[in-house]
Amino acid sequence: MATMGSLIGLVNRIQRACTVLGDHGGGGEGSLWEALPSVAVVGGQSSGKSSVLESIVGRDFLPRGSGIVTRRPLVLQLHKTDGGQEYAEFLHAPRKRFSDFAAVRKEIADETDRITGKTKAISNVPIHLSIYSPHVVNLTLIDLPGLTKVAVEGQQESIVQDIENMVRSYVDKPNSIILAISPANQDIATSDAIKLARDVDPSGDRTFGVLTKLDLMDKGTNAVDVLEGRQYRLQHPWVGIVNRSQADINRNVDMLAARRKEKEYFESSPDYGHLAHKMGAEYLAKLLSQHLEAVIRAKIPSIVAMINKTIDEIEAELDRLGRPIGGDAGAQLYTILDMCRAFDRVFKEHLDGGRPGGDRIYGVFDHQLPAALKKLPFDKHLSLQNVRKVISEADGYQPHLIAPEQGYRRLIDSSLHYFRGPAEASVDAVHLVLKELVRRSIAATEELKRFPTLQTDIAAAANESLERFREDGRKTVIRLVEMEASYLTVEFFRKLPTEPDKGANNNTPANDRYQDNHLRRIGSNVSSYINMVCETLRNTIPKAVVHCQVKEAKRNLLNRFYAHVGSKEKKQLSAMLDEDPALMEKRDSLVKRLELYKSARNEIDSVAWK
Numbered sequence: 001m002a003t004m005g006s007l008i009g010l011v012n013r014i015q016r017a018c019t020v021l022g023d024h025g026g027g028g029e030g031s032l033w034e035a036l037p038s039v040a041v042v043g044g045q046s047s048g049k050s051s052v053l054e055s056i057v058g059r060d061f062l063p064r065g066s067g068i069v070t071r072r073p074l075v076l077q078l079h080k081t082d083g084g085q086e087y088a089e090f091l092h093a094p095r096k097r098f099s100d101f102a103a104v105r106k107e108i109a110d111e112t113d114r115i116t117g118k119t120k121a122i123s124n125v126p127i128h129l130s131i132y133s134p135h136v137v138n139l140t141l142i143d144l145p146g147l148t149k150v151a152v153e154g155q156q157e158s159i160v161q162d163i164e165n166m167v168r169s170y171v172d173k174p175n176s177i178i179l180a181i182s183p184a185n186q187d188i189a190t191s192d193a194i195k196l197a198r199d200v201d202p203s204g205d206r207t208f209g210v211l212t213k214l215d216l217m218d219k220g221t222n223a224v225d226v227l228e229g230r231q232y233r234l235q236h237p238w239v240g241i242v243n244r245s246q247a248d249i250n251r252n253v254d255m256l257a258a259r260r261k262e263k264e265y266f267e268s269s270p271d272y273g274h275l276a277h278k279m280g281a282e283y284l285a286k287l288l289s290q291h292l293e294a295v296i297r298a299k300i301p302s303i304v305a306m307i308n309k310t311i312d313e314i315e316a317e318l319d320r321l322g323r324p325i326g327g328d329a330g331a332q333l334y335t336i337l338d339m340c341r342a343f344d345r346v347f348k349e350h351l352d353g354g355r356p357g358g359d360r361i362y363g364v365f366d367h368q369l370p371a372a373l374k375k376l377p378f379d380k381h382l383s384l385q386n387v388r389k390v391i392s393e394a395d396g397y398q399p400h401l402i403a404p405e406q407g408y409r410r411l412i413d414s415s416l417h418y419f420r421g422p423a424e425a426s427v428d429a430v431h432l433v434l435k436e437l438v439r440r441s442i443a444a445t446e447e448l449k450r451f452p453t454l455q456t457d458i459a460a461a462a463n464e465s466l467e468r469f470r471e472d473g474r475k476t477v478i479r480l481v482e483m484e485a486s487y488l489t490v491e492f493f494r495k496l497p498t499e500p501d502k503g504a505n506n507n508t509p510a511n512d513r514y515q516d517n518h519l520r521r522i523g524s525n526v527s528s529y530i531n532m533v534c535e536t537l538r539n540t541i542p543k544a545v546v547h548c549q550v551k552e553a554k555r556n557l558l559n560r561f562y563a564h565v566g567s568k569e570k571k572q573l574s575a576m577l578d579e580d581p582a583l584m585e586k587r588d589s590l591v592k593r594l595e596l597y598k599s600a601r602n603e604i605d606s607v608a609w610k
């Protein structure tokens with residue numbers, strides 16, 4: 001079982017860690033600070049808040065003066081020690097032990113000014129002060145600026161509302177225990193503290209009513225009605241306090257003497273004698289400590305649940321951002337290759353289906369290539385006029401006897417030349433599709449998002465490979481066309497019917513008629529041959545393109561890059577894994593928070609359930 005006080009010690013440690021991380025509450029559900037119970041001291045100015053705190057601690061250490069002295073929340077953590085020297089420590093100046101409490105007071109004033117400047121402005125960033133002493137009980141108290149009604153000279157008009165808002169932000173949360181300080185020499189109905197407490201804690205479950213200045217009440221009056229709960233009912237008993245008067249302070253009456261005096265006051269009082277064992281600062285401290293412990297004990301399961309939920313959320317967020325990479329070259333190389341494989345997977349999905357884009361390659365073969373082939377100007381090239389010109393040029397001074405062998409070859413050669421255009425265009429079109437798929441795959445690879453430099457490197461390597469594949473594709477399709485020109489299909493011509501003699505009923509001279517028909521037939525024969533070749537190329541160009549470009553891209557897109565990366569030094573590898581600084585910062589802060597929550601969970605495990 002947890003020892004008395006170890007639970008409060010636990011809360012103290014977690015609270016300090018929160019402040020280091022900038023978690024001062026107000027972060028809503030995810031704030032660990034918000035989940036922790038604490039005691040907030042509230043009341044009007046000069047109601048005796050600082051005096052009560054000092055009295056609980058048994059030391060003078062709070063800045064004093066008229067006006068608003070407390071302008072930042074002071075989180076005061078009391079640690080009971082087994083003996084030895086009493087000392088204080090500030091979170092903002094760790095390792096510096098204060099054993100002179102006058103110096104503590106000065107440090108609080110200086111630290112307040114550090115944030116608010118010398119103005120009378122307020123700030124909600126707390127100052128953390130720990131006091132280690134054999135004379136205290138384990139307790140966390142928060143001293144807050146006193147509630148005021150009017151702004152005085154040198155203060156902003158908004159200060160009244162600003163203070164109320166800040167105090168409210170501390171007492172609003174259900175985990176806050178409210179130490180509501182009211183002076184006894186003022187009507188309880190006009191108490192600022194009770195007014196606020198009633199507002200945020202109407203049931204009085206978490207409000208402790210404290211009545212100060214009992215010694216200053218008018219002669220003949222007493223506060224028994226208030227102290228016994230008949231004037232304003234709370235779930236916890238009211239505690240009456242007699243602090244040092246201003247005169248006592250001026251005379252340097254020390255704390256221990258003051259406590260003794262308070263004790264005597266109650267014990268000898270005709271009004272409060274019967275309540276004496278339930279009055280005074282010491283009793284109040286014990287009461288609060290016990291209550292705080294009970295609250296913490298009850299809260300632990302929900303705090304643990306909140307911590308676990310937050311840990312899960314942070315882990316998920318870290319997964320989304322990508323985990324930090326190990327510092328050695330091996331881990332870096334592994335990461336880079338892993339990213340490459342991830343990219344390659346996505347790229348293949350684009351090609352093979354599953355992701356869009358691959359179908360556009362088929363579109364090139366199915367639409368673009370046939371359309372381009374159809375548009376080739378064979379009609380013009382094999383017109384009667386051009387056939388005549390080519391044939392007669394090929395014949396030279398001696399016209400051919402039966403069939404113009406040379407003329408056929410020239411007509412076919414020059415026709416075949418036209419196929420280069422559509423062949424190369426198919427290569428380029430597929431190249432563009434592949435390039436676009438690389439771009440899309442880079443963008444779609446989640447793992448790569450955090451590494452802009454590596455993205456660029458992979459894109460450059462992939463595009464360089466595609467360039468090589470394109471060159472190979474281009475050479476191959478040109479070769480296909482050239483092959484057609486290298487050796488003609490003799491069979492085709494042998495199967496052609498021999499020339500019939502027609503057109504005798506025409507008016508033109510018989511010789512001319514014969515000549516025209518003869519040339520027309522040649523043109524039509526060449527055209528049939530070219531059509532046959534066209535059909536072949538329509539089928540073989542896609543095969544060449546897929547073989548040289550698509551299949552290579554699928555198999556060897558990053559091969560050279562792998563070899564290249566494998567020979568890099570650690571420094572170059574780190575440079576490739578350069579991340580967006582904003583992202584790195586975000587990850588660092590998440591990792592820090594994760595550590596806090598994990599250590600909080602460990603602390604709770606080690607304290608609470610033994």
Ligand code: GDP
Pocket residue numbers: 043044045046047048049050051052064146212213214215216241242243244245246247249
């Ligand atoms: P705060 O502004 O609420 O922090 O109030 P302080 O603790 O600074 O007290 C304001 C003034 O009231 C100081 O001069 C105290 O000495 C005086 N004072 C506070 N409590 C008591 C009390 O119980 N009896 C007497 N006689 N004076 C008190």
Ligand code: MG
Pocket residue numbers: 049050051069070146
């Ligand atoms: Mg004060």
